[in-house]
Amino acid sequence: MIKKLASLQLFFILSLILIVSMISGTLIPQNLPAEKVQQIFSPSMVKILSNLGLFNLFHSAWFIGLLVLLGLNTSACILMRIQEKKYKSLPWGALISHTAILVILAGGVTSALLAEKGVLELRVKEANCCVPSSASNGPTIHLPFQVRLADFNIDTYSSGQHFIQVKNLKEGWSESLEVEPGKDYFLKKSVKLNVLRYEPDLRVEKDSASGEWRAYSASSFPNNPALQVEVTASPTKRVWLFAKFPELSHLSNGANSVEKHLDLLYQYVPGKIKQFKSKIEILKESQLLVAAETSVNHPFKFGGYTFYQSGYNPEDPTYSSFQVVKDPGVPLIYAGFILLPLGLTISFYGKKSHPVYSGKIRNILTKIFSSKIPMSNSSFPKDFKKGEDNA
Numbered sequence: 362m363i364k365k366l367a368s369l370q371l372f373f374i375l376s377l378i379l380i381v382s383m384i385s386g387t388l389i390p391q392n393l394p395a396e397k398v399q400q401i402f403s404p405s406m407v408k409i410l411s412n413l414g415l416f417n418l419f420h421s422a423w424f425i426g427l428l429v430l431l432g433l434n435t436s437a438c439i440l441m442r443i444q445e446k447k448y449k450s451l452p453w454g455a456l457i458s459h460t461a462i463l464v465i466l467a468g469g470v471t472s473a474l475l476a477e478k479g480v481l482e483l484r485v486k487e488a489n490c491c492v493p494s495s496a497s498n499g500p501t502i503h504l505p506f507q508v509r510l511a512d513f514n515i516d517t518y519s520s521g522q523h524f525i526q527v528k529n530l531k532e533g534w535s536e537s538l539e540v541e542p543g544k545d546y547f548l549k550k551s552v553k554l555n556v557l558r559y560e561p562d563l564r565v566e567k568d569s570a571s572g573e574w575r576a577y578s579a580s581s582f583p584n585n586p587a588l589q590v591e592v593t594a595s596p597t598k599r600v601w602l603f604a605k606f607p608e609l610s611h612l613s614n615g616a617n618s619v620e621k622h623l624d625l626l627y628q629y630v631p632g633k634i635k636q637f638k639s640k641i642e643i644l645k646e647s648q649l650l651v652a653a654e655t656s657v658n659h660p661f662k663f664g665g666y667t668f669y670q671s672g673y674n675p676e677d678p679t680y681s682s683f684q685v686v687k688d689p690g691v692p693l694i695y696a697g698f699i700l701l702p703l704g705l706t707i708s709f710y711g712k713k714s715h716p717v718y719s720g721k722i723r724n725i726l727t728k729i730f731s732s733k734i735p736m737s738n739s740s741f742p743k744d745f746k747k748g749e750d751n752a
Contacts, residue, residue, distance in 0.1 A: 363437050363440055363441060364437075364441065366433055366434060366437040367434065367437035367438045367440070367441045368434070371434050372431070372434050372435075372438075375427060375430055375431045375434060376431070378427060379427055379428075379431065382418060382424060382427065385415060385418065386415070386418040386419055389410065389415050389416065389418070390416070391416060391417060391418065391419070392416070392417055392495050392496045392499075393416070398416060417496055419473060420473050420496070424473070425470055425473045425474065428466050428469050428470050428473070429466075429470060431466055432463055432466040432467065432470070435459050435462050435463045435466065436463060438459055439456060439459045439460065439463070442455060442456060442459075443456075452708070453704075453707055454704050454705065454706070454707030454708030454709070455704070455708055456704070457700055457703055457704030457707060458700075458701060458704030458705055458708060459704075460700060460704070461697045461698070461699075461700035461701035461703075461704055462697065462701070463697075464693055464694075464696055464697035464700060465693070465694055465697030465698065465701070466697075467690075467693050467697075468690040468691065468692070468693030468694035468695075468696075468697060469690060469694065470690070471689055471690035471693060472688050472689070472690030472691070472694075473690075475688075475689050475690065476686075476687065476688040476689070476690060477494075477502045477666075477685070477686070477687040477688075478494065478495045478496070478684070478685070478686050478687075478688075479492035479493050479494045479495050479499075479501075479502045479684075479685050480492070480493060480495060480671065480682055480683070480684055480685070481508060481668075481682065481683045481684075481685050482680070482681075482682045483508065483509070483510035483680075483681055483682075483683070484510060484677070484679040484680050484681075485510050485511070485512060485513055485679040485681075486509070486510065486511075487509065487510055488507045488508065488509035488510075488642075488644060489507065489508060490503060490504040490505075490506060490507045490508070491503060491504070492504060492685045495684075502685065502687075504664075504666065504685075505645075505664060506643050506644060506645045506650065506663075506664060507643070507644040507645065508641055508642070508643060508644075508668070508683075509641065509642045509643075509644055510639055510640075510641055510681055511640040511641060511642050511652065512639070512640040513637070513638075513639050513640070513673070513678070513679060513680070513681045514637065514638055515582070515634060515636075515637045515673060515678070516634070516635045516636045516637070516638075517631065517632035517633060517634055517635055518632050518633045518634075518635050519632035519633070520632055521583065521586070521629055521630055521631045521632045522539060522629070522630040522632075523539065523540050523541065523542075523556070523559065523588060523627070523628075523629060523630075524537060524538070524539050524540070524627070524628040524629075524630070525537070525538060525540050525554065525556075525588070525590070525602070525625060525626070525627055525628075526625070526626040526628070527548055527552065527554065527623070527624070527625055528623070528624040528625075528626070529549075529550070529552075529622060529623055530622045530623070530624065531622030532550065532622070534549055534550075536548050536549060540554070540556045540588075541556065542556050542557070542558055542559040542588070543556065543557075543558075544556055552592070552593065552623075553592070553593035554590055554591075554592055554593075555590065555591040555592075555593070556588060556589075556590050557588075557589040557590060557591055557599065558588070558589045559586070559587070559588055559589075560576065560577070560578040560585075560586070560587050560589075561578055561580070561581055561582060561583040561584070561585075561586055562578045562579045562580045562581070562582055562583065562584040562585050562586075563576060563577075563578060563579075563585045563586075563587035563601070563603070564576070564577055564578070564579045564585075565577075576589070576601070580678055582678030583604075583629060583631055584676070584678065585603065585604075585605060586603075586604040586605070586629040587601050587602060587603050587604070587627075588601070588602045588627055589601050589602075590602060590625065592623070592625070600625070602625055602626075602627035603627065604627050604628060604629035607626055607627070631675075636656055636657060637656065637657065637670065637673050637681075638654055638655065638656035638657075638659075638670065639654070639655055639656070639670055639681045639683070640652065640653075640654050641653060641654075641655060641661065641668065641683075643663055643664075650663075651663060655668055655669075655670050655683070656670050657670050665687050665689075666685055666686065666687045667685070667686045667687070668683045668684075668685055669683060669684040669685075669686065670683060671683055671684040
């Protein structure tokens with residue numbers, strides 16, 4: 362039974378099926394919502410791929426079964442090697458290499474069965490312990506603690522660019538220019554434009570004491586970018602121009618009218634985002650356990666879970682989203698990838714390395730680097746020439 366299970370033919374068949382499966386899992390979108398899947402594939406194709414489990418391939422029962430079978434095949438190979446050799450002459454390189462493959466497969470099965478992955482969406486001052494799964498129809502992840510978003514900030518390379526287009530409907534000319542707050546600009550026909558101030562999130566309220574209207578910015582986020590400009594034509598007048606409400610910037614239409622024939626249109630181009638980061642707090646029974654800051658490429662780890670800064674909403678400066686991951690199989694996979702090159706090195710360069718493999722490797726590396734690699738004569742039989750195949 363062990364001999365059949367250790368078959369090299371079985372190993373290659375399973376490996377080929379796994380390679381084809383993983384290529385399919387790369388080409389076919391994984392864990393997408395049903396509505397997005399239906400936009401990509403026809404209804405008949407959706408039904409076929411869904412029945413085969415290809416939309417959640419790496420967690421499907423048949424894929425896990427393949428990993429288990431390959432693990433049993435590798436384990437059988439290890440047992441066969443141990444039974445065939447005495448302890449002092451065991452091929453340690455091959456055994457370590459086989460063990461590394463076994464550890465990697467164990468990590469893959471562990472990840473497929475126990476890994477948790479979801480997206481946590483929060484707004485400033487909001488706390489939650491329930492994370493919707495990234496997998497379609499997947500179970501909700503219940504964290505053993507609460508995560509609260511204390512603050513959220515977006516850093517940009519610049520504060521943004523301001524463009525104003527001036528149209529003279531009577532004389533039929535227009536001019537577009539990039540402007541900066543605090544500077545004056547001279548246009549055609551003695552028209553002067555003075556850019557007075559910029560407010561990224563303009564709000565207007567009436568002062569209860571003086572009864573006058575006061576303009577201010579509610580936040581530093583460009584929710585409602587506005588420029589106050591002074592136009593010197595005939596007459597001179599100050600107006601507010603709104604990037605998100607261009608209809609209010611057409612001065613011939615009423616509220617911001619300088620002259621019936623003069624229109625101003627304001628466009629705001631946000632600065633390129635350099636980084637967005639969140640300050641989060643971990644709570645348990647309303648008590649603060651730890652506070653930390655996370656940003657793109659700087660995840661935060663706590664309680665076996667890793668929080669990756671994943672998104673923001675340009676229309677809502679208080680919103681932040683995190684990818685939450687718990688994968689106990691990752692350490693096993695890393696350990697396997699450390700053991701694998703170690704086992705291969707021992708196999709090819711150890712004292713007990715096989716002369717055929719050693720000779721072939723030596724010839725290949727000699728051709729690449731044009732230098733000889735010293736090898737022990739004791740590793741070759743008397744009737745075997747270095748670097749040659751007995752076949």
